Amino acid sequence: MKNVAVIGYGVVGSGTVELFEKNRESINHKVERECDIKYIVDLRDFPDSPFADRMIKDYNIVLEDDEIEVVVEVIGGINPAYTFTKQALERGKSVVTSNKELVANKGAELLKIAHEHNCNYLFEASVGGGIPIIRPLNKCLAGNEIEQISGILNGTTNFILTKMIREQLDFNAALKMAQELGYAEKDPTADVEGEDACRKICILGSLAYGKHIYPQSVHCSGISNVTLDDVAYAENAGYAIKLIGSVKPADGGRVSAIVCPRLVPKSNLLATVDGVYNAISVTGDGVGDVLFYGQGAGKLPTASAVVGDIIDCLKHKDRSLMISWEDCHEEGYVVDYKSVETSMYVRIIAENADELKPSISEMFGKLTYIERKNRPENELAFITPTIIESEIDANLAILSHSAQIGSKIRLL
């Protein structure tokens, strides 16, 4: 049967078609029947594609074709992906996607529609590219209460930080290199400012805690303010700076979620994850710590996750597979990040900075001063004890009368 339609023939779409066709024989064996891609929907023309005979422009043909069981939505963005997905699910066609923006914003609603129509909305590719994480979290770790999830969820920023750490390129030079290599887009905002990682941690948190976490409710700061001075202090103190998305339970059935650069101790495997690779650490009350590592983006790695989901949909027609989550618009479900305890690296600039040590020590109690090679006289860096973030900020507000706050970066 020709029962699959791919919507969007960009990087992920073409990778999906390529991988599916390459491994079709073994895929059919796994599904236990003949399956194939019938349509590729894209508004553009691809006359030279070996799959040109399957290209169509009108999505309605897919919707009206009863042979199509699985729609692969790899357009990206909210619209028209949202409408297309909804229409397919309402007709009982399963939808497979890599579209993190759509899942992070409409996941609860679309999962509910899938459930009501005995079909599936699967999105293994939406987090960590090819790294298996959605199904492991949803199935393998379902017997656990999840105590925390922390991950390097964006390859672009991890590439930039790796270049800063390993080759002392500053942020702008490293970003430029990432752009030249095709790892960063021309407008890198979504990656660099943490929006992409934010969508991903929202998906993981929604899955782990059963209620939808909307990206707008999660504090998100990127890496564009990280300096080589910060990298040097961190290295010297035994840390690597990484952009980390994290989520964990909070009091009263709420959750705490945040995306920000963090000082990661080198003993933590996340600190050893370099370049465009991603890694996600999950702690459960039964399993303890587990970690998933691999290529978090790219044509074929992402296609790998998409094709895995297609196979699952084909194998389990008319059967809802996922444990879904509820929609949630409760005010304060995601707690204010300022009310969460953290330890913070702080770098200040002031004339004769060392002279401020007594008053800083008095403010924070037990804290650790850290060094870097050739630390200038007008610079001082320290790591605060673990206290409520708003208390750190209150202290820094006082300190800002006598020094400039150069950087502050949370510890993991």
Add this chain to the structure above:
Amino acid sequence: MKNVAVIGYGVVGSGTVELFEKNRESINHKVERECDIKYIVDLRDFPDSPFADRMIKDYNIVLEDDEIEVVVEVIGGINPAYTFTKQALERGKSVVTSNKELVANKGAELLKIAHEHNCNYLFEASVGGGIPIIRPLNKCLAGNEIEQISGILNGTTNFILTKMIREQLDFNAALKMAQELGYAEKDPTADVEGEDACRKICILGSLAYGKHIYPQSVHCSGISNVTLDDVAYAENAGYAIKLIGSVKPADGGRVSAIVCPRLVPKSNLLATVDGVYNAISVTGDGVGDVLFYGQGAGKLPTASAVVGDIIDCLKHKDRSLMISWEDCHEEGYVVDYKSVETSMYVRIIAENADELKPSISEMFGKLTYIERKNRPENELAFITPTIIESEIDANLAILSHSAQIGSKIRLL
């Protein structure tokens, strides 16, 4: 409904009951109905257990009870586990297990019975304890052709090797420490000689390549011959010695599988996995390299995998979930390891060993001599080029006329 029975109240059985009861509310939410453990079958008495009222001694009560949907077999060993599993599956009851010995020896047959009776035989806990690997391989990576799997699959031996590497304890002292800490059994043979890791790589290989790989067909050597001298040479050359189970495709639809200590380059994440932790690296033609890391054994980590499987069975009653594999008794399906290309670390002992260099170099062509601190005059170590293993052996047979072959360890 009280629809689960746990057979065997040892470490994993009691952990399973503990974790299931602790998280029962959220488990019921995920399954979308009330579920509970009805029976715990064990020949021993546990009068002080909080679950004493569920303890029974007669397995037939479980078999005859139509309310029981899932049987958790955590007895270990082939018999009576095999008979119990078969009887349950033939009645359409799903079976969940951590029993790697049974899966490695009877997996194909039991999966077939499960498939015929629309129920499931799930064994996420059989490899890597709590680490999600069976389902990721079976589902998430199903769109890939698997190019290789290599893993640290046994925590006991990894603990021993870590102590040898980090604290220069010799094998016997490290084994003794592992036994004192409860990481190694009184008779440590199955762990130390690689049998346990062998069962696990057989399960992963069967899953990845679709045909049953029997442990008897896989060459398996353990770590009891690894010396501190070997550790020192390896360290000095940038490698860590790890017990690795590996499987990959070979010519003619066959596979190559082996369990042995290996020199793992420190740039490989597997080299950084210390103590009782396990890690499994999988390479697929789409996904590239992915790695799964966590606690490979222990009461609650293993229970985590078992409970995840129970949930999946309860959620998908009367539906076969797994992609299963075929039985296979083809002579030579697993190729002779001597016919596989490898690079080998070799340590020889001979009077004035350095004088043998010209003849060794002539034998092997391009090879690398490696050093250790205070290398004695009568010792020499080198790494061969990558050639068919039987050719290495033929050369070493000639060399053995003029030197004693102290160690040989394959590279990863």
